[in-house]
Amino acid sequence: MAQGVIKKEDLYRLLSTAAGKKKVYAPIDGVGGIEFAEIHEQKEITLDYSNSKLSPKSIFFPQREVLCTFADDALEEVQTPKEALIVFGIRPCDALSLTYLDKVFSDSAGRFKDPYYLKRRENAVIISLACKEPRATCFCTSVGGSPSGKEGADILVYELADKLLFESCSDRGQDFMKTASVLFKQAEEDHKTAAKEQAEKAKDGMPVLNLNGLKERVDKVFEDPLWDEITRNCLGCGACTYLCPTCHCFDITDEENRKGEGYRIRTWDSCQYPLFTLHASGHNPRVNKKQRMRQRIMHKYSYTVDNYGDIFCVGCGRCILYCPVNLDIRDMLNTLNKL
Amino acid sequence: MESMEKKIREIAREIFINQKIDFFLGYEEGSVPLKSRPFFIQAKEKTPDGLINRLVWNSFCSNNLAVFLPKFFEHDPRKKPPRIGISVKGCDLRSIVALIKEKQVPRENIVLIGVPCLGMIDKTKVEANFQGLEIIGSEETPEGVLNITTKDGKKHHLKREEFLQEACIECRFPMTEGTDYLIEGKARDPGDGGYARIKAFEDKPPEERWEYFKREISKCIRCNACRQACPTCWCKECFAEQTDLRWIGASIDLSDTMIFHLIRIFHQAGRCVECDACYRACPMGVDLRMFTKKIVQDVDELFSYVPGFSTEDTPPMSTFREEDSDNFISEP
Numbered sequence: 001m002a003q004g005v006i007k008k009e010d011l012y013r014l015l016s017t018a019a020g021k022k023k024v025y026a027p028i029d030g031v032g033g034i035e036f037a038e039i040h041e042q043k044e045i046t047l048d049y050s051n052s053k054l055s056p057k058s059i060f061f062p063q064r065e066v067l068c069t070f071a072d073d074a075l076e077e078v079q080t081p082k083e084a085l086i087v088f089g090i091r092p093c094d095a096l097s098l099t100y101l102d103k104v105f106s107d108s109a110g111r112f113k114d115p116y117y118l119k120r121r122e123n124a125v126i127i128s129l130a131c132k133e134p135r136a137t138c139f140c141t142s143v144g145g146s147p148s149g150k151e152g153a154d155i156l157v158y159e160l161a162d163k164l165l166f167e168s169c170s171d172r173g174q175d176f177m178k179t180a181s182v183l184f185k186q187a188e189e190d191h192k193t194a195a196k197e198q199a200e201k202a203k204d205g206m207p208v209l210n211l212n213g214l215k216e217r218v219d220k221v222f223e224d225p226l227w228d229e230i231t232r233n234c235l236g237c238g239a240c241t242y243l244c245p246t247c248h249c250f251d252i253t254d255e256e257n258r259k260g261e262g263y264r265i266r267t268w269d270s271c272q273y274p275l276f277t278l279h280a281s282g283h284n285p286r287v288n289k290k291q292r293m294r295q296r297i298m299h300k301y302s303y304t305v306d307n308y309g310d311i312f313c314v315g316c317g318r319c320i321l322y323c324p325v326n327l328d329i330r331d332m333l334n335t336l337n338k339l
Numbered sequence: 340m341e342s343m344e345k346k347i348r349e350i351a352r353e354i355f356i357n358q359k360i361d362f363f364l365g366y367e368e369g370s371v372p373l374k375s376r377p378f379f380i381q382a383k384e385k386t387p388d389g390l391i392n393r394l395v396w397n398s399f400c401s402n403n404l405a406v407f408l409p410k411f412f413e414h415d416p417r418k419k420p421p422r423i424g425i426s427v428k429g430c431d432l433r434s435i436v437a438l439i440k441e442k443q444v445p446r447e448n449i450v451l452i453g454v455p456c457l458g459m460i461d462k463t464k465v466e467a468n469f470q471g472l473e474i475i476g477s478e479e480t481p482e483g484v485l486n487i488t489t490k491d492g493k494k495h496h497l498k499r500e501e502f503l504q505e506a507c508i509e510c511r512f513p514m515t516e517g518t519d520y521l522i523e524g525k526a527r528d529p530g531d532g533g534y535a536r537i538k539a540f541e542d543k544p545p546e547e548r549w550e551y552f553k554r555e556i557s558k559c560i561r562c563n564a565c566r567q568a569c570p571t572c573w574c575k576e577c578f579a580e581q582t583d584l585r586w587i588g589a590s591i592d593l594s595d596t597m598i599f600h601l602i603r604i605f606h607q608a609g610r611c612v613e614c615d616a617c618y619r620a621c622p623m624g625v626d627l628r629m630f631t632k633k634i635v636q637d638v639d640e641l642f643s644y645v646p647g648f649s650t651e652d653t654p655p656m657s658t659f660r661e662e663d664s665d666n667f668i669s670e671p
Contacts, residue, residue, distance in 0.1 A: 032558040032623040048471055053622070054560070063560065064590035133490060136475055137371065232379045235406065237564035239622045255588050267589045273563070275580050324568050324620035325402060326369040326376040 002168040002177040004184025005191055011164065012042035015086055015127075018180035022084040022125070025059060027052055036087065047159060050135045051091050051316060055245030057101060059087060060120045063242075063268045067116075067252065071261040078263075080115040084123035086176075088157075093140045093314040095128040095152035097245035103308045104248050116266075125176050127166075128153035130195075131202050137317030139330060142209035145314050148199035158195035165191045209330055211311075214337050215302050221339050222294070230332045231293040233325045238270030240319035240329075241296065246312040249276070271295045297332060341481065343454060344396035346522045347426050350452050351391050355382055360424040360450055364407060366400040367393045372477040372487075373462045375399040377407065396426070398479050398499060401459040403616040405434035405570035409443040413575075424450040428459075429512035429526075430614035432648060434570035437610050439650050440657075443573055446650065453515030455526035458500075458507030460485065463624070465502050469495075505628065506615035509533030516648040532645075533613075534636050540629055551629070552597070558623040559596040561589070565627060566603055568620035571610040578602055604630050609638045609654040612646050641667065 006014050015024045026045045028037045033053035039045055069076045090098075102121060105114035131138070131147035140146060150156050154173030158165040165187055168174040177184065221227075241247040251269040256262025269276055272293070277286045286292050304312040313329075320328050351363045360382065367378035375397060380390045404425055412420050427435065432453065438444040466474065469489055476488035485497040507513075513526035540548065566572045566579075578586050579599055587602075588595040604611075604627065613635055617627050639645050641664040642655035655663070 031554060032625075050471075050473065064592065133473075135473055229379075229381070232407075233377050235564070235567035235620070237562055237567035237620065239562040239564045239620075242560050242562045243622060251589060253585070253589050255590075265588075265590055267591075268561075269589075270562075273580075274576075275582065278582075320371065322622035324564050324616075324622075326371060326374050328370040331370060 002166075002174045003187040003192070004166045004177055004181070005163050005187050006166070006184060008047065008159075008162055008164055009042065010183065011045060011088070012039065014180050014183045015088055017183060018176050019086050020179075022086050022123075025085055025087040027089040036089070045088075047089070047129075050131075050133070050138075051094070051318070053318070053322075054243060055097065055316065055318065056087065056090050056094050057097065057245050057248070059085065060098070060117050060124070061101065061105075061248060061250075065116055065266045067264045067266055069261075069263045070254075070256075071259070080119040082119070082123075085120070086125045086127065088127040089129045090126055090153070091131055091316070092128050092147060092149035092151075092153065092156070093138070093145050093316040094245045095126055096140075096145050096149055097152070097314045097316075098126065099152040100246050100304070100308070100310055100312050100314075101248055103310070108308070125154050125172055126152060127155045127157055127173075127176075130156055130158045130199060132159055132198055134202055134206055135317055135321075136207075137320040138315060139207060139209050139317065140315035141203060141206045142211055143311050143313050143315045146199075147202035147206070148195075158191075158198060160191060160194050160198070163191065165195050167195075209315075209333065211301075211333060211337065214333060215305050215311075217337055217339060218298060218302050221336065222298070224339060226335065226339060227290045227294050230335050231290045231327075233327045234272075234289040234293050235325055236272055236289045236292065237324065238272045239322050239324065241270040241272055242268060243318040243322055245314055245316055245318075246300070251275075271299065293332075297329075297336070301333070340396055340398070340457070340479075343522050343524055344394065347396055347452060347454065348391050348394050350520050350522075351380070351394060351424060351426075352388070354424050354450055355380075355387065355391070358382075359422060361421040362411075363391075363394075363424040364404050365394045365426045366396065366402070366404075368395050369399065372474045373399055373460060373465055375401075377402050377404055379407075394426075396454065398457070398460040398485070399462075399477075400428070401462075401504065401619055403431050403434055403568070403570050403614045405431050405438060405444075406568060406616065408435065408449070408570075409438060409573040412444055412448070420445065420448055422448050422450065424452065426452045426454055426522075427515060427518065428454055428456040429510060429515055430456075430506070430612050431570075432515045432518065433512060433612040433646050434614065436648055436650055437571055437612065437646050437654070438573070440654060441571075441573075441610075450520075451515075451518035452520040452522065453518030454522045455515070455524040456507070456510070456513045457525075457527050458503040458510070458513070460499065460502050461504040462619075464504075465497065468497070468502070504615060504619075505533070506613055506618075509613070511645070512647065517650075532636075532639075533632055534639075537629065537633050537636050540633075553593065555626050555629075556596050556600055557593060558625045559591065559600070559621075560623055561591055561596060561599070562622060564620040564622060565600075565617035565625070568616040569603075569607070570614075570616070571607055571612075572603065574606075600625075600627065600630070604634055607631065608634050609642070609644060609656045610646060611635055 034049040105117040150169040363380040366375040369376040473490040483499040487495040509530040
């Protein structure tokens with residue numbers, strides 16, 4: 001494990017030096033809130049944020065992706081993305097979510113590897129920023145994460161007053177730090193102690209959600225009328241799914257002009273939408289919000305446990321913060337678990 | 340407001356006891372600061388007192404509750420349509436009136452409890468005041484002071500009146516009319532409708548207006564929160580979800596998002612009650628208020644119609660009169 005310290009004001013210099021030809025992504029204060037974007041100078045970066053509004057999944061799994069172009073009968077595949085990225089500032093919950101998305105898009109059976117997502121991931125260095133002060137809506141420690149979790153990150157960074165302590169957690173991270181080794185100062189004992197204390201404090205302050213036995217429970221109560229009650233407030237929008245770092249459903253559609261030229265695109269889709277399970281016959285097995293929200297919860301807390309061995313929720317709290325009716329997933333889980 | 344809350348609970352209890360309703364729809368305290376949320380009470384027992392005591396009335400009851408009603412009255416021969424008691428602000432009631440006129444909600448199945456509205460707090464205004472510092476607690480005093488606790492443990496005292504939603508400041512209908520029950524109390528003074536800001540925007544050069552439109556719409560992620568939060572967006576099949584043939588693309592290509600918002604807002608002509616539910620629901624902060632208000636203003640100027648409390652008059656888009664304005668055809 002390599003460690004090193006830099007001054008906050010030298011962050012861009014470090015990232016760009018180590019990046020070489022790679023693009024540098026970092027959190028910026030954008031028009032719609034905190035977002036990840038390609039940056040070209042230090043002053044664009046903000047470190048003053050609890051988390052980005054949209055999860056960083058869109059860097060690897062963009063909301064709109066062209067898969068191929070066509071004209072008449074001729075089909076042309078789009079080349080898989082070549083660009084390499086350094087992404088700085090992803091919070092540990094979101095870094096963990098990337099390991100879940102990896103499982104989906106690489107398919108453990110190895111039959112359907114998604115070239116677009118995987119190529120971008122392959123070429124990316126993830127530099128995660130440990131949380132100093134998790135928000136009141138955060139619950140990562142209840143779903144296997146931690147405010148200073150390392151899973152999914154190549155490097156974990158601690159924010160210490162005017163400095164940043166870098167700690168590699170993968171070979172790729174170690175290589176990155178080697179490339180820019182001249183810019184790092186040695187990490188002193190003080191720095192390490194401060195980082196450790198900060199991590200402990202952040203973790204201890206987190207609320208605990210008891211999800212023990214939840215999977216077994218929800219598997220048994222699929223038909224319980226309680227689902228009607230807990231989903232009554234749901235408006236049926238897709239804000240929770242689109243902001244969620246682990247939601248990964250997509251649709252594929254063709255867009256063409258009158259001459260028959262066009263492209264096949266992949267766009268995000270949501271289990272909350274009426275078209276999501278609409279059959280060609282016109283039948284829709286999930287016609288109401290109860291069925292749709294139940295799917296969302298079952299998918300995250302049961303089906304992915306069966307398929308990948310993980311709860312696909314990292315406790316980032318975005319769905320709680322941005323739900324227009326404050327339908328709180330923690331409340332729903334608590335109610336279900338007490339059933 | 341505390342007395343109003345008490346009164347709402349009393350009436351809810353009364354209409355449950357008299358078996359006038361199957362459901363009550365109001366607000367309960369939310370799980371995050373500055374937010375009360377919609378709250379359904381179903382009559383499983385004669386007086387669900389525990390649930391009734393969770394009903395609140397405060398400055399955070401922003402959600403337009405009318406949005407929940409049409410689903411209950413979708414035609415289903417196997418079910419008897421429920422009777423629903425609902426506490427309403429001026430905007431909620433105007434939406435319900437629009438829904439009654441559009442035959443989405445039967446008036447006789449609704450027990451309306453009008454609440455004089457003092458205006459609701461704009462969460463984003465309060466949050467902006469603390470520049471990203473997390474708010475961990477909020478409460479209000481009867482004197483109109485908002486007590487906010489921030490993450491650093493500090494307490495702040497804000498004047499309620501300075502953090503109201505624009506929709507409430509501009510609101511011309513803060514006092515409900517024609518409800519079955521009316522909670523005693525004073526509503527805020529009616530606003531001027533806010534047309535002045537539309538006029539000011541209209542005076543800007545086209546490029547500047549285009550830039551504004553582009554900037555707002557480019558934030559959109561097509562999550563449909565605006566549409567789903569809108570009480571008058573009750574189409575069972577939205578044009579955006581027509582697949583045979585497709586009307587608009589599914590992506591966030593700017594041309595698609597623009598068309599989505601334009602059509603959705605145009606479809607609200609003569610029906611939009613300026614409650615700003617679309618704006619509040621948007622997780623990305625897309626400000627649609629300039630466009631929704633423009634439609635309200637156009638309908639007002641062209642047809643002298645503003646959706647109000649009367650179930651008798653006919654919305655201009657549902658009828659034709661010889662004297663209807665037609666210069667938008669002859670002199671576009």
